[in-house]
Amino acid sequence: MNIVAPTLEEIEYVIDMPEVSYSPPAFTVTTVPIEHNLCGALVYKAYYDSTEIAADEEFLSYSGSGGSLTAEFLDKATYGYLIDTTVPYSLTAEFANWPSATNPTVSTSTATSDVLYLDPCDHLTTFTPATQDNIPDDTYSGTEFSWNLIEFTVVPTFCIPTVTYTISNVSGPSLLRTEPNGTHDYTSFFTNYDLTLDSDSTGPADGELLVSASQSHYDNQELAPGTYTFTLMCTDQKGNSVTTTFTWTLLDPCLNPTIVQYEWDPYYLSYTISDTVYVPYVSYTWEPSFCRQTMTYT
Amino acid sequence: MKLPDGSHLTERVTPINSTVNVPTYYDVPQTNLLVQNITVKNPCVDPLYVTMFQDPTMPVPYDYEYVIGSPPTQIVYINFEPLILISGEFLPENCGTVDHALYYNDTLVTPNSLTVFSIPGTTTLQVYTTDISLTHQTGIYKI
Numbered sequence: 300m301n302i303v304a305p306t307l308e309e310i311e312y313v314i315d316m317p318e319v320s321y322s323p324p325a326f327t328v329t330t331v332p333i334e335h336n337l338c339g340a341l342v343y344k345a346y347y348d349s350t351e352i353a354a355d356e357e358f359l360s361y362s363g364s365g366g367s368l369t370a371e372f373l374d375k376a377t378y379g380y381l382i383d384t385t386v387p388y389s390l391t392a393e394f395a396n397w398p399s400a401t402n403p404t405v406s407t408s409t410a411t412s413d414v415l416y417l418d419p420c421d422h423l424t425t426f427t428p429a430t431q432d433n434i435p436d437d438t439y440s441g442t443e444f445s446w447n448l449i450e451f452t453v454v455p456t457f458c459i460p461t462v463t464y465t466i467s468n469v470s471g472p473s474l475l476r477t478e479p480n481g482t483h484d485y486t487s488f489f490t491n492y493d494l495t496l497d498s499d500s501t502g503p504a505d506g507e508l509l510v511s512a513s514q515s516h517y518d519n520q521e522l523a524p525g526t527y528t529f530t531l532m533c534t535d536q537k538g539n540s541v542t543t544t545f546t547w548t549l550l551d552p553c554l555n556p557t558i559v560q561y562e563w564d565p566y567y568l569s570y571t572i573s574d575t576v577y578v579p580y581v582s583y584t585w586e587p588s589f590c591r592q593t594m595t596y597t
Numbered sequence: 598m599k600l601p602d603g604s605h606l607t608e609r610v611t612p613i614n615s616t617v618n619v620p621t622y623y624d625v626p627q628t629n630l631l632v633q634n635i636t637v638k639n640p641c642v643d644p645l646y647v648t649m650f651q652d653p654t655m656p657v658p659y660d661y662e663y664v665i666g667s668p669p670t671q672i673v674y675i676n677f678e679p680l681i682l683i684s685g686e687f688l689p690e691n692c693g694t695v696d697h698a699l700y701y702n703d704t705l706v707t708p709n710s711l712t713v714f715s716i717p718g719t720t721t722l723q724v725y726t727t728d729i730s731l732t733h734q735t736g737i738y739k740i
Contacts, residue, residue, distance in 0.1 A: 479623035517622065524622045556619045558629040581615040581633040590619045594631075597614045 300338060300406055302392050303327045307412035310359075312370035314382055315419045315455060322367040326392040326408055339396040341365070346389045347414070359388055359414060370414055375457065381416040388414055420461045421537040425454035428543035431531060434510060438552040439522075439587075441513040448494060448506030451533045451541065458535070464494035466508070467532040467542065472525025485527060512549050514589045524551035553590035558583055610634045641692035649695065661724075665732060669725035671716070701738040713738060 305324035312319050326341055345352050345361035345368060352361050360369045368388065373381065389411040397405045429449040437444065453459045469489050473481030492508035493499070503509050508529075516522040526548045534540040561582035585592055615631040640646035663670055699706040699722060701713040708717050712726040713736065722738070 476622060476624050479625075551621050551623075553619055554621050554627070556627065558617055558619070558631070560631045560633075581613065581631050583615075583617060583631055585617070585619055592617060592619045594615055594617045597616065 300331075301329045302341065302394075302406045302408035303329055304390075304392070304408040304410035307388075307390065307410045309385075309412050310368065310370050310388070310414045311417055312373070312414060313417040313419050313422045314373055314378055315375040316372075316422070316424075318369050318372050320367045320369045323365070323390055323410070325365060326390075326410075338394050340394070341392045342395045344391045346391070348386045348388070352388075358386070365392075373416075375419060375455075378416075382418045383416065385413040385415050387411060418536075419455055420458035420535065423453060423455070423458055423535055423539075425452055426462075426533075426535060426539065426541055427452045428531075428533065428541050431543055431545035433545050434547035436548045436550055437512055438550045439512045439514050439517045441511060443509055443511040444547070445503075446508040446510065446545070446547075447504075448508075448531070450496075450506075451543075453535075460496075461536040463534050464496075464506075465532050465534075466492060466494070466529055468530040469527055470530075471527035472523040474520050474523050476520070483523065485522075488521070489527075489529070510547060514552075514587065517552065518589055522549060524549045524554075552587045556590055557586040559585075608636065608638050610636050641689075647689055647692055663724045663726075665729055666727050669723045671721050671723050673721050697740055699738060699740055702736050706738070712736070 304326055307323050308321065310319065310321050326343075328336070328338065328341070330336075330338075343363065343365050345359075345363075347356065347359040352359055354360055354362060356371065358371055358373070360371060361367075362369075375382075389409050391407060391409045393399050393407040394405060399405050399407050429451050431449050432446065434444050434446050448464060450459070451462065451464075453462055466486070466489065469485040470482055471485045472483065473479065474483050475481060489508070489510060491503060491510070493503040493505055494508075496505045498505060512522050517524075526546050529545050529547070530542050531545065532540050532542045561584065581594075611634065613633045613635055615633065617629045617631055619627050619629070621627065661670075661672055697720065699715055701710070701722075704710070706713055706715050706722060708714055712728070712731070713722055713724055715722050
Protein backbone atom coordinates (compact mmCIF):
# COMPACT_ATOMS: atom_id res chain seq x y z
CA MET A 300 0.00 0.00 0.00
CA ASN A 301 1.62 3.19 -1.12
CA ILE A 302 0.52 6.78 -1.87
CA VAL A 303 2.36 8.13 -4.90
CA ALA A 304 2.82 11.90 -5.18
CA PRO A 305 2.60 13.64 -8.55
CA THR A 306 5.17 16.08 -9.89
CA LEU A 307 4.06 19.61 -9.16
CA GLU A 308 4.83 22.41 -11.50
CA GLU A 309 6.41 25.67 -10.53
CA ILE A 310 3.73 28.33 -10.17
CA GLU A 311 4.85 31.50 -11.93
CA TYR A 312 3.16 34.66 -10.80
CA VAL A 313 3.93 38.05 -12.28
CA ILE A 314 3.76 40.68 -9.59
CA ASP A 315 0.91 43.12 -10.02
CA MET A 316 -0.83 40.85 -12.49
CA PRO A 317 -4.11 39.01 -11.94
CA GLU A 318 -4.10 35.91 -9.76
CA VAL A 319 -2.97 32.63 -11.23
CA SER A 320 -4.56 29.26 -10.45
CA TYR A 321 -2.97 25.89 -10.75
CA SER A 322 -4.64 22.49 -10.55
CA PRO A 323 -2.12 19.94 -9.40
CA PRO A 324 -2.24 16.37 -10.69
CA ALA A 325 -3.86 13.80 -8.45
CA PHE A 326 -2.08 11.59 -5.96
CA THR A 327 -2.43 7.89 -6.71
CA VAL A 328 -2.54 4.76 -4.52
CA THR A 329 -0.77 1.55 -5.39
CA THR A 330 -1.63 -1.72 -3.68
CA VAL A 331 -0.03 -5.16 -3.59
CA PRO A 332 -0.48 -7.94 -4.07
CA ILE A 333 -3.86 -7.08 -5.46
CA GLU A 334 -5.40 -3.87 -6.66
CA HIS A 335 -8.08 -2.55 -4.35
CA ASN A 336 -9.48 0.57 -2.72
CA LEU A 337 -10.22 -0.82 0.68
CA CYS A 338 -8.23 1.88 2.41
CA GLY A 339 -10.65 4.66 1.48
CA ALA A 340 -10.19 8.19 0.28
CA LEU A 341 -7.24 10.54 0.62
CA VAL A 342 -7.20 13.87 2.44
CA TYR A 343 -4.85 16.72 1.50
CA LYS A 344 -3.04 19.60 3.11
CA ALA A 345 -1.25 22.45 1.35
CA TYR A 346 1.70 24.40 2.68
CA TYR A 347 3.21 27.71 1.60
CA ASP A 348 6.67 28.33 2.87
CA SER A 349 6.12 25.44 5.36
CA THR A 350 2.91 26.97 6.72
CA GLU A 351 -0.36 25.20 6.11
CA ILE A 352 -2.61 27.31 3.98
CA ALA A 353 -6.34 27.62 3.78
CA ALA A 354 -8.87 28.53 1.15
CA ASP A 355 -8.23 32.26 1.26
CA GLU A 356 -4.71 33.36 2.00
CA GLU A 357 -2.56 36.37 1.28
CA PHE A 358 -0.09 34.70 -1.06
CA LEU A 359 -1.28 31.24 -2.02
CA SER A 360 -4.77 29.93 -1.49
CA TYR A 361 -5.89 26.32 -1.59
CA SER A 362 -9.35 25.13 -2.46
CA GLY A 363 -8.82 21.85 -0.58
CA SER A 364 -9.50 18.19 -1.38
CA GLY A 365 -6.93 18.02 -4.16
CA GLY A 366 -8.30 21.14 -5.78
CA SER A 367 -6.52 24.14 -7.22
CA LEU A 368 -3.90 26.41 -5.82
CA THR A 369 -4.18 30.14 -6.49
CA ALA A 370 -1.35 32.63 -6.40
CA GLU A 371 -3.11 35.75 -5.19
CA PHE A 372 -2.83 39.23 -6.60
CA LEU A 373 0.11 41.09 -5.15
CA ASP A 374 0.68 44.72 -6.02
CA LYS A 375 4.16 45.86 -6.94
CA ALA A 376 4.29 48.68 -4.48
CA THR A 377 3.80 46.34 -1.54
CA TYR A 378 5.22 43.11 -2.77
CA GLY A 379 7.84 44.21 -5.20
CA TYR A 380 10.45 42.74 -2.92
CA LEU A 381 9.30 39.30 -4.01
CA ILE A 382 10.37 39.84 -7.63
CA ASP A 383 12.77 37.17 -8.78
CA THR A 384 12.38 35.17 -5.59
CA THR A 385 10.94 31.70 -5.07
CA VAL A 386 8.87 30.43 -2.18
CA PRO A 387 8.31 26.66 -1.71
CA TYR A 388 4.89 25.16 -1.54
CA SER A 389 3.79 21.56 -1.03
CA LEU A 390 0.87 19.20 -0.95
CA THR A 391 0.58 16.23 1.38
CA ALA A 392 -1.85 13.33 1.21
CA GLU A 393 -2.85 10.63 3.62
CA PHE A 394 -5.75 8.23 4.09
CA ALA A 395 -8.73 9.84 5.69
CA ASN A 396 -9.50 6.71 7.65
CA TRP A 397 -5.92 6.05 8.64
CA PRO A 398 -4.37 9.29 9.82
CA SER A 399 -0.65 9.19 10.31
CA ALA A 400 -1.00 10.67 13.74
CA THR A 401 -2.52 7.44 15.02
CA ASN A 402 -0.98 5.12 12.44
CA PRO A 403 2.75 5.83 12.34
CA THR A 404 3.45 3.28 9.69
CA VAL A 405 0.76 4.29 7.26
CA SER A 406 1.80 5.58 3.87
CA THR A 407 1.70 9.35 3.32
CA SER A 408 3.12 11.38 0.47
CA THR A 409 4.29 14.94 -0.18
CA ALA A 410 4.84 16.77 -3.44
CA THR A 411 6.78 20.01 -3.45
CA SER A 412 7.57 22.80 -5.83
CA ASP A 413 7.97 26.62 -5.81
CA VAL A 414 6.06 29.75 -6.41
CA LEU A 415 8.22 31.95 -8.64
CA TYR A 416 7.52 35.66 -8.51
CA LEU A 417 8.25 37.41 -11.78
CA ASP A 418 8.98 41.01 -12.70
CA PRO A 419 5.99 42.64 -14.37
CA CYS A 420 8.33 44.78 -16.45
CA ASP A 421 9.55 41.58 -18.04
CA HIS A 422 5.98 40.74 -18.99
CA LEU A 423 4.44 43.90 -20.34
CA THR A 424 0.77 43.58 -21.04
CA THR A 425 0.87 46.31 -23.67
CA PHE A 426 3.95 47.18 -25.63
CA THR A 427 3.07 48.89 -28.87
CA PRO A 428 4.74 51.53 -31.04
CA ALA A 429 3.43 55.05 -31.38
CA THR A 430 3.15 56.72 -34.74
CA GLN A 431 6.01 59.15 -35.12
CA ASP A 432 6.16 62.47 -36.93
CA ASN A 433 8.13 62.61 -40.14
CA ILE A 434 10.87 65.18 -40.54
CA PRO A 435 9.98 67.96 -42.99
CA ASP A 436 11.39 67.68 -46.50
CA ASP A 437 14.51 69.65 -47.25
CA THR A 438 16.66 70.64 -50.23
CA TYR A 439 20.06 70.66 -48.58
CA SER A 440 19.34 74.03 -47.03
CA GLY A 441 21.56 73.42 -44.05
CA THR A 442 18.59 73.92 -41.75
CA GLU A 443 18.73 71.83 -38.62
CA PHE A 444 15.55 69.91 -38.01
CA SER A 445 14.50 68.67 -34.61
CA TRP A 446 12.59 65.45 -34.42
CA ASN A 447 11.07 64.49 -31.09
CA LEU A 448 10.20 61.06 -29.82
CA ILE A 449 6.59 60.13 -29.23
CA GLU A 450 6.84 57.48 -26.55
CA PHE A 451 5.47 54.01 -27.15
CA THR A 452 2.59 52.59 -25.16
CA VAL A 453 3.89 50.59 -22.23
CA VAL A 454 1.64 48.89 -19.68
CA PRO A 455 2.05 48.62 -16.73
CA THR A 456 2.89 52.26 -16.82
CA PHE A 457 5.33 51.95 -13.97
CA CYS A 458 7.49 50.04 -16.44
CA ILE A 459 7.83 53.01 -18.76
CA PRO A 460 11.20 54.00 -17.28
CA THR A 461 12.49 50.51 -17.94
CA VAL A 462 12.20 50.61 -21.72
CA THR A 463 14.92 52.05 -23.89
CA TYR A 464 14.85 53.65 -27.31
CA THR A 465 17.33 53.70 -30.12
CA ILE A 466 17.45 54.35 -33.83
CA SER A 467 18.36 50.89 -34.91
CA ASN A 468 18.60 51.55 -38.61
CA VAL A 469 18.54 54.33 -41.15
CA SER A 470 18.12 53.24 -44.72
CA GLY A 471 18.33 55.72 -47.52
CA PRO A 472 19.09 56.16 -51.19
CA SER A 473 22.26 54.93 -52.76
CA LEU A 474 25.24 57.22 -52.54
CA LEU A 475 26.51 56.04 -55.87
CA ARG A 476 25.45 58.28 -58.68
CA THR A 477 25.45 55.27 -60.95
CA GLU A 478 22.92 53.38 -58.83
CA PRO A 479 19.83 55.54 -58.64
CA ASN A 480 17.67 52.69 -57.42
CA GLY A 481 20.02 51.35 -54.80
CA THR A 482 19.98 51.81 -51.05
CA HIS A 483 22.55 52.71 -48.48
CA ASP A 484 22.84 52.20 -44.74
CA TYR A 485 23.09 55.60 -43.06
CA THR A 486 22.77 54.34 -39.51
CA SER A 487 26.22 55.49 -38.54
CA PHE A 488 25.63 58.92 -40.07
CA PHE A 489 22.64 59.94 -37.99
CA THR A 490 23.87 59.77 -34.43
CA ASN A 491 23.06 63.19 -33.11
CA TYR A 492 20.22 62.16 -30.84
CA ASP A 493 19.45 61.49 -27.21
CA LEU A 494 16.82 58.85 -26.74
CA THR A 495 17.74 58.19 -23.14
CA LEU A 496 15.03 59.84 -21.13
CA ASP A 497 17.18 60.77 -18.19
CA SER A 498 16.76 64.55 -18.10
CA ASP A 499 20.42 65.14 -18.76
CA SER A 500 21.50 68.54 -20.03
CA THR A 501 24.11 67.62 -22.59
CA GLY A 502 23.63 67.27 -26.33
CA PRO A 503 20.17 67.11 -27.82
CA ALA A 504 17.22 67.18 -25.49
CA ASP A 505 15.79 63.94 -24.22
CA GLY A 506 13.97 62.20 -27.03
CA GLU A 507 15.36 64.56 -29.65
CA LEU A 508 17.06 63.80 -32.96
CA LEU A 509 18.81 66.59 -34.85
CA VAL A 510 19.39 66.29 -38.58
CA SER A 511 20.58 68.67 -41.24
CA ALA A 512 21.78 68.44 -44.82
CA SER A 513 23.99 71.02 -46.44
CA GLN A 514 25.37 71.60 -49.90
CA SER A 515 28.61 69.92 -48.93
CA HIS A 516 26.69 66.77 -48.06
CA TYR A 517 25.37 66.84 -51.60
CA ASP A 518 28.68 67.69 -53.23
CA ASN A 519 30.68 65.20 -51.24
CA GLN A 520 28.16 62.43 -51.76
CA GLU A 521 27.50 62.02 -48.05
CA LEU A 522 23.73 62.31 -48.31
CA ALA A 523 21.95 61.40 -51.52
CA PRO A 524 18.59 62.84 -52.45
CA GLY A 525 15.72 60.54 -51.63
CA THR A 526 13.78 59.27 -48.67
CA TYR A 527 15.50 58.17 -45.51
CA THR A 528 13.66 55.68 -43.34
CA PHE A 529 14.54 55.77 -39.68
CA THR A 530 13.71 52.65 -37.71
CA LEU A 531 12.94 53.52 -34.12
CA MET A 532 13.28 50.57 -31.77
CA CYS A 533 12.01 50.32 -28.23
CA THR A 534 13.31 47.51 -26.06
CA ASP A 535 11.98 46.38 -22.71
CA GLN A 536 14.23 45.23 -19.95
CA LYS A 537 13.83 41.62 -20.96
CA GLY A 538 15.07 42.29 -24.46
CA ASN A 539 11.79 42.23 -26.31
CA SER A 540 11.54 44.99 -28.84
CA VAL A 541 9.03 46.68 -31.10
CA THR A 542 9.74 49.11 -33.88
CA THR A 543 8.21 51.82 -35.94
CA THR A 544 9.56 54.11 -38.63
CA PHE A 545 9.58 57.72 -39.65
CA THR A 546 11.05 59.38 -42.70
CA TRP A 547 12.99 62.33 -43.94
CA THR A 548 13.06 63.24 -47.60
CA LEU A 549 15.85 65.19 -49.21
CA LEU A 550 14.87 66.68 -52.54
CA ASP A 551 17.44 67.03 -55.28
CA PRO A 552 18.20 70.75 -55.43
CA CYS A 553 19.73 70.33 -58.87
CA LEU A 554 16.49 69.12 -60.36
CA ASN A 555 15.22 71.82 -62.70
CA PRO A 556 17.92 74.36 -61.96
CA THR A 557 17.65 77.99 -62.90
CA ILE A 558 19.89 78.91 -65.84
CA VAL A 559 20.44 82.58 -66.53
CA GLN A 560 22.43 83.59 -69.59
CA TYR A 561 24.61 86.63 -69.24
CA GLU A 562 24.30 88.97 -72.19
CA TRP A 563 27.61 90.20 -73.60
CA ASP A 564 28.08 93.65 -74.99
CA PRO A 565 27.23 93.34 -78.70
CA TYR A 566 30.58 94.96 -79.47
CA TYR A 567 32.26 91.78 -78.40
CA LEU A 568 29.97 89.67 -80.49
CA SER A 569 30.42 91.34 -83.86
CA TYR A 570 32.93 90.24 -86.39
CA THR A 571 33.98 92.15 -89.42
CA ILE A 572 35.48 89.95 -92.06
CA SER A 573 39.13 90.61 -91.70
CA ASP A 574 41.16 88.76 -89.19
CA THR A 575 40.92 86.33 -86.35
CA VAL A 576 38.75 87.46 -83.49
CA TYR A 577 37.93 85.74 -80.31
CA VAL A 578 34.33 85.29 -79.41
CA PRO A 579 33.83 85.18 -75.68
CA TYR A 580 32.32 82.06 -74.21
CA VAL A 581 28.69 82.27 -73.53
CA SER A 582 28.35 83.31 -69.93
CA TYR A 583 25.63 82.03 -67.68
CA THR A 584 24.84 81.36 -64.09
CA TRP A 585 23.03 78.41 -62.62
CA GLU A 586 21.26 78.00 -59.35
CA PRO A 587 22.03 76.26 -57.09
CA SER A 588 25.58 77.11 -58.00
CA PHE A 589 26.98 73.97 -56.41
CA CYS A 590 25.30 71.78 -58.98
CA ARG A 591 27.66 70.22 -61.46
CA GLN A 592 27.52 71.57 -64.99
CA THR A 593 29.12 71.08 -68.36
CA MET A 594 28.75 73.01 -71.57
CA THR A 595 29.16 72.06 -75.21
CA TYR A 596 29.10 74.29 -78.26
CA THR A 597 27.30 73.48 -81.42
CA MET B 598 37.20 82.12 -85.04
CA LYS B 599 38.12 83.09 -88.58
CA LEU B 600 35.63 83.37 -91.36
CA PRO B 601 36.70 83.06 -95.01
CA ASP B 602 37.39 86.26 -96.81
CA GLY B 603 34.95 87.24 -99.36
CA SER B 604 32.00 84.93 -99.36
CA HIS B 605 29.75 87.19 -97.75
CA LEU B 606 29.49 90.86 -98.00
CA THR B 607 26.07 90.73 -96.47
CA GLU B 608 25.77 91.37 -92.83
CA ARG B 609 24.26 88.42 -91.08
CA VAL B 610 23.71 87.14 -87.58
CA THR B 611 24.92 83.66 -86.80
CA PRO B 612 23.76 81.89 -83.65
CA ILE B 613 26.24 80.03 -81.54
CA ASN B 614 24.36 77.41 -79.63
CA SER B 615 25.65 76.27 -76.28
CA THR B 616 24.16 73.36 -74.46
CA VAL B 617 24.47 73.48 -70.73
CA ASN B 618 23.95 70.26 -68.85
CA VAL B 619 23.27 70.40 -65.13
CA PRO B 620 22.74 66.78 -64.21
CA THR B 621 20.81 65.63 -61.17
CA TYR B 622 22.55 63.84 -58.36
CA TYR B 623 22.02 60.57 -60.17
CA ASP B 624 23.43 61.91 -63.44
CA VAL B 625 20.10 62.35 -65.13
CA PRO B 626 20.92 64.95 -67.79
CA GLN B 627 19.09 68.24 -67.77
CA THR B 628 20.06 70.30 -70.78
CA ASN B 629 19.45 73.95 -71.43
CA LEU B 630 20.09 75.59 -74.76
CA LEU B 631 21.80 78.96 -74.65
CA VAL B 632 22.03 81.00 -77.82
CA GLN B 633 24.64 83.66 -78.39
CA ASN B 634 24.52 85.55 -81.63
CA ILE B 635 27.60 86.75 -83.45
CA THR B 636 27.11 89.39 -86.08
CA VAL B 637 29.27 89.04 -89.18
CA LYS B 638 29.70 92.43 -90.78
CA ASN B 639 30.67 93.53 -94.28
CA PRO B 640 34.04 95.31 -94.20
CA CYS B 641 33.37 96.91 -97.56
CA VAL B 642 30.78 99.16 -95.93
CA ASP B 643 32.64 99.69 -92.73
CA PRO B 644 34.89 102.77 -92.81
CA LEU B 645 37.06 101.11 -90.23
CA TYR B 646 38.20 98.75 -92.93
CA VAL B 647 37.65 100.26 -96.35
CA THR B 648 37.53 103.95 -97.15
CA MET B 649 37.66 105.43 -100.61
CA PHE B 650 38.60 109.06 -101.00
CA GLN B 651 40.11 111.48 -103.44
CA ASP B 652 43.76 112.25 -103.33
CA PRO B 653 43.87 116.03 -102.71
CA THR B 654 47.17 116.25 -104.55
CA MET B 655 45.51 115.15 -107.77
CA PRO B 656 42.49 117.43 -108.28
CA VAL B 657 40.08 116.85 -111.05
CA PRO B 658 39.98 119.43 -113.84
CA TYR B 659 38.07 122.49 -112.85
CA ASP B 660 37.18 125.96 -114.14
CA TYR B 661 37.09 124.64 -117.63
CA GLU B 662 35.83 127.15 -120.16
CA TYR B 663 33.80 126.30 -123.24
CA VAL B 664 32.88 128.68 -126.02
CA ILE B 665 29.30 128.09 -127.07
CA GLY B 666 29.08 126.66 -130.49
CA SER B 667 32.68 125.57 -130.65
CA PRO B 668 33.41 121.91 -131.52
CA PRO B 669 32.87 119.27 -128.89
CA THR B 670 35.57 119.39 -126.34
CA GLN B 671 36.74 116.36 -124.49
CA ILE B 672 37.67 116.46 -120.85
CA VAL B 673 39.24 113.55 -119.00
CA TYR B 674 37.31 113.84 -115.86
CA ILE B 675 39.12 111.23 -113.84
CA ASN B 676 42.83 111.57 -113.63
CA PHE B 677 43.29 109.83 -110.32
CA GLU B 678 42.74 106.47 -108.74
CA PRO B 679 40.64 106.29 -105.62
CA LEU B 680 42.65 105.26 -102.61
CA ILE B 681 41.47 102.57 -100.37
CA LEU B 682 42.37 102.23 -96.74
CA ILE B 683 42.79 98.71 -95.62
CA SER B 684 42.59 97.50 -92.08
CA GLY B 685 43.64 94.08 -90.93
CA GLU B 686 44.04 91.16 -93.27
CA PHE B 687 41.07 91.88 -95.44
CA LEU B 688 41.81 92.26 -99.13
CA PRO B 689 39.97 95.16 -100.83
CA GLU B 690 39.58 93.13 -104.02
CA ASN B 691 36.92 91.20 -102.20
CA CYS B 692 34.79 94.31 -102.27
CA GLY B 693 34.59 94.20 -106.07
CA THR B 694 35.39 96.87 -108.66
CA VAL B 695 35.15 100.60 -108.19
CA ASP B 696 32.43 102.20 -110.24
CA HIS B 697 32.07 105.83 -111.19
CA ALA B 698 29.18 108.08 -111.94
CA LEU B 699 29.32 111.57 -113.36
CA TYR B 700 26.85 114.29 -112.46
CA TYR B 701 26.46 117.62 -114.08
CA ASN B 702 24.39 120.09 -112.10
CA ASP B 703 23.25 117.14 -110.01
CA THR B 704 21.95 115.28 -113.04
CA LEU B 705 23.46 112.00 -114.05
CA VAL B 706 25.46 112.37 -117.17
CA THR B 707 24.84 109.79 -119.88
CA PRO B 708 25.98 109.50 -123.49
CA ASN B 709 22.66 111.06 -124.45
CA SER B 710 22.81 114.01 -122.12
CA LEU B 711 22.75 117.50 -123.48
CA THR B 712 25.58 119.98 -123.12
CA VAL B 713 27.67 117.58 -121.05
CA PHE B 714 27.62 113.98 -122.01
CA SER B 715 29.85 111.03 -121.38
CA ILE B 716 31.72 108.83 -123.77
CA PRO B 717 30.95 105.18 -123.07
CA GLY B 718 33.83 103.09 -121.75
CA THR B 719 35.99 106.03 -120.90
CA THR B 720 36.50 108.50 -118.16
CA THR B 721 36.07 111.26 -120.66
CA LEU B 722 33.21 113.69 -121.04
CA GLN B 723 32.45 115.96 -123.86
CA VAL B 724 31.00 119.44 -123.84
CA TYR B 725 29.03 120.75 -126.76
CA THR B 726 26.15 123.15 -126.99
CA THR B 727 24.80 125.86 -129.26
CA ASP B 728 22.43 127.25 -126.63
CA ILE B 729 23.48 130.84 -126.40
CA SER B 730 21.37 131.29 -123.29
CA LEU B 731 24.02 129.42 -121.35
CA THR B 732 26.45 132.23 -121.86
CA HIS B 733 28.36 133.03 -118.69
CA GLN B 734 26.58 130.36 -116.79
CA THR B 735 28.55 127.93 -114.71
CA GLY B 736 27.81 124.25 -114.61
CA ILE B 737 29.08 122.06 -111.80
CA TYR B 738 30.03 118.52 -112.45
CA LYS B 739 30.99 116.04 -109.86
CA ILE B 740 32.08 112.44 -109.72
